[in-house]
Every structure is written in structure tokens, then in C-alpha cells.
Amino acid sequence: MSTKVIDIIKKLIYGIVLGITYYLLYGYLLPTVILGFTHAELEVLTLRFLPYLGLFISLGIVEELLKNHPISIPFRMLTKVIYALILVAILNGGIISTTLNIEPYIMSIRINITLLLYMIVILSLIYGVIDSLSIVRKVTRS
Amino acid sequence: MLTVVKVGIAVLSALIVMTLLSPLLIFLVDVITNPVSVIQLRVERVKYDVHNQSAKVELSLTYSGSIPLTNVSIEWLGGSIHFDEVRKGVYRKTVTVSIESLAALQELRLLSMSFSVGGLYPVTVSLRKTG
Numbered sequence: 685m686s687t688k689v690i691d692i693i694k695k696l697i698y699g700i701v702l703g704i705t706y707y708l709l710y711g712y713l714l715p716t717v718i719l720g721f722t723h724a725e726l727e728v729l730t731l732r733f734l735p736y737l738g739l740f741i742s743l744g745i746v747e748e749l750l751k752n753h754p755i756s757i758p759f760r761m762l763t764k765v766i767y768a769l770i771l772v773a774i775l776n777g778g779i780i781s782t783t784l785n786i787e788p789y790i791m792s793i794r795i796n797i798t799l800l801l802y803m804i805v806i807l808s809l810i811y812g813v814i815d816s817l818s819i820v821r822k823v824t825r826s
Numbered sequence: 827m828l829t830v831v832k833v834g835i836a837v838l839s840a841l842i843v844m845t846l847l848s849p850l851l852i853f854l855v856d857v858i859t860n861p862v863s864v865i866q867l868r869v870e871r872v873k874y875d876v877h878n879q880s881a882k883v884e885l886s887l888t889y890s891g892s893i894p895l896t897n898v899s900i901e902w903l904g905g906s907i908h909f910d911e912v913r914k915g916v917y918r919k920t921v922t923v924s925i926e927s928l929a930a931l932q933e934l935r936l937l938s939m940s941f942s943v944g945g946l947y948p949v950t951v952s953l954r955k956t957g
Contacts, residue, residue, distance in 0.1 A: 814831055
């Protein structure tokens with residue numbers, strides 16, 4: 685097998701690992717921490733949004749395959765924002781609702797966490813810009 | 827150098843998110859450990875005005891949570907009260923309500939409450955009596 689094929693396989697594996705890592709961060713860890721104690725509802729949410737794992741892995745693979753190409757500069761920025769927007773989608777746009785049954789009352793609770801989600805989107809964009817700068821350096825060197 | 831900046835940004839982001847999230851998590855812990863008495867609304871005294879078919883009601887709001895609540899509004903059938911900020915303690919207010927509205931308030935038939943946890947997270951709670 686030529687070194688080029690081995691290199692592509694390595695990039696594919698690294699891309700899959702990268703996608704799974706970002707999925708665990710944005711698709712599982714952050715919703716778990718944000719929703720805190722409503723774990724039962726979170727399980728339903730995570731299962732419902734499991735198809736996003738495929739998207740995360742695809743983006744991770746594309747990110748790795750295009751690593752030294754100039755197109756990866758805006759792409760890396762964009763992927764971080766996409767990850768953050770998927771988190772926003774998982775968390776219902778920042779509106780978390782739950783119903784508690786405390787006899788003889790039914791209590792409906794609605795919490796608005798959009799401020800926190802906006803902050804995560806902005807921080808992800810900043811991280812994406814820094815990540816892209818490392819590619820700018822690589823591209824200008826080669 | 828950029829790797830150090832990237833790690834720094836990631837750590838800083840985690841710290842910012844945790845700091846922003848902490849008031850909500852502390853509030854949720856307060857609610858879960860003490861669901862019934864974290865916020866309590868009581869009718870303390872009622873002074874009836876038979877002429878106008880109304881009553882002067884002294885309400886007390888007791889809050890035992892550790893995170894301050896802002897813009898606290900409590901509404902019930904035919905009446906409402908508002909507090910700019912509520913910290914741990916007891917707050918009293920006197921309102922004039924109609925006799926029908928007083929009955930709804932005393933039985934907590936339909937009550938809705940809105941407030942902001944630490945001024946960051948708007949929360950709406952509606953309480954409905956079953957049966």
C-alpha cells in the first residue's frame with residue numbers, strides 16, 4: 685500500500701475520532717451539564733438527536749481531508765458554529781420546558797437559557813477563528 | 827504558540843460557561859432539595875370591604891433560595907403583585923382584590939409566576955389545581 689493511501693486512511697480515522705469528540709462535547713456533555721438534573725428528558729433528547737452523530741463525523745472527516753487546503757480556513761470556522769447551532773437545536777433553541785406533578789397541583793416550568801447558548805455560539809466562533817489561523821500559517825508556509 | 831492559545835480559549839470558554847451556568851444550577855438544586863417551600867406565597871391577613879365587594883389582602887412571599895430573583899411577578903385570577911428583586915427572606919405586600927379573586931388566590935386555583943434567576947435566566951412557572 686502506498687504512503688498516500690495510508691495517509692488518507694489515517695486522516696479518515698482521525699476525522700472520525702474528531703467528529704465523535706465534538707459530538708460528545710456538543711451533543712452530549714454540554715446538554716448534560718446545561719440540563720443538569722432533568723436527566724430522564726435528556727436521554728430522550730440525545731436519542732432523538734443521535735443522527736447528528738453522522739453529521740459530526742462527516743464534518744470531522746472533511747475537516748481532516750482538507751486540512752492543508754485554503755478552503756479549510758473558512759470551513760473550520762463554519763464547522764465550530766454548526767456544532768454550536770446543533771447544540772442550540774438539541775436544547776430547543778434555549779427554551780426548556782418541564783411539567784411536575786405535585787399533588788394536587790400540576791406545575792409547568794419554562795426556563796429561557798438563550799443567553800447561555802448565544803455565549804456558547806460566540807465562544808465556538810472565536811475558537812473556530814483561532815483554529816483557522818493555525819491552517820493559515822500552514823498554508824502560507826507550504 | 828497557537829496550540830497554547832487554542833487550549834487557553836477552550837479552558838476560558840469552559841470557565842465562562844460554568845460561571846454563567848452556576849446561578850441556574852444552584853437555583854435548580856434549591857428547588858429540587860426543597861420543592862414545596864423554596865418559594866411560598868401566603869395570604870396573611872384579609873380585611874373585607876363589604877360595600878365594594880372587595881378585600882384588602884396582606885400577602886407574604888417567602889424565598890429560601892440562595893440565588894437572587896429579579897422581576898418577580900405573581901399573577902392569579904383577577905390580580906397580580908410584582909417585586910423588583912427577591913433575596914432570601916420574607917416580603918410583604920398589601921393588595922386590594924375582588925371577592926372572587928380572593929377565593930382563587932386562597933385556593934391557589936390558577937397561579938402563574940415569572941422571574942429571572944440571577945437576572946440571567948427568565949423562568950415562567952404556572953400552577954394549576956387538578957380536580
